Amino acid sequence: MKILIINGPNLNLLGIREPATYGSQSFDDYLKVLKKDYPHLQIDYFQSNVEGELIDKIHEVGFSDYGIVLNAGAYTHTSLALADAISAVEIPVVEVHISNVFKREKARHHSFLSPVCAGIISGFGMASYRLGVEALLDK
Numbered sequence: 001m002k003i004l005i006i007n008g009p010n011l012n013l014l015g016i017r018e019p020a021t022y023g024s025q026s027f028d029d030y031l032k033v034l035k036k037d038y039p040h041l042q043i044d045y046f047q048s049n050v051e052g053e054l055i056d057k058i059h060e061v062g063f064s065d066y067g068i069v070l071n072a073g074a075y076t077h078t079s080l081a082l083a084d085a086i087s088a089v090e091i092p093v094v095e096v097h098i099s100n101v102f103k104r105e106k107a108r109h110h111s112f113l114s115p116v117c118a119g120i121i122s123g124f125g126m127a128s129y130r131l132g133v134e135a136l137l138d139k
């Protein structure tokens with residue numbers, strides 16, 4: 001069973017970027033543990049700072065993988081194009097955020113993606129990704 005975790009812009013800097021908000025663990029370190037905890041799953045990972053590359057990746061796996069755990073970063077709040085890509089594919093997409101976006105600035109309260117995603121997980125630190133995987137497995 002293949003699950004793809006996608007991280008959007010600036011999330012390549014996890015561990016370095018604003019640790020008070022996003023923690024001090026790199027995504028690579030987190031992913032190693034996650035993969036070990038789900039040996040029966042194939043958990044793939046893709047990160048890009050480029051909107052079109054995120055869209056291409058959703059198209060690529062969106063008719064064959066089991067599901068996507070997506071942290072689209074700031075594109076969450078701006079990208080109708082990403083929302084259209086999620087609508088266009090067949091597999092479920094779970095929207096995740098490390099921080100609780102509703103505790104933050106107003107601009108982060110709106111998501112173009114939530115209405116087309118299976119659900120949202122926000123505010124549990126890196127564990128948001130694990131909860132995203134669990135949500136897909138529960139579907």
Ligand code: DQA
Pocket residue numbers: 009010011071072073074075076096097098099100101108
């Ligand atoms: C984020 C929240 C977004 O508002 C922000 O732009 C990010 C990260 C999160 O994981 O908490 O880049 O998606």
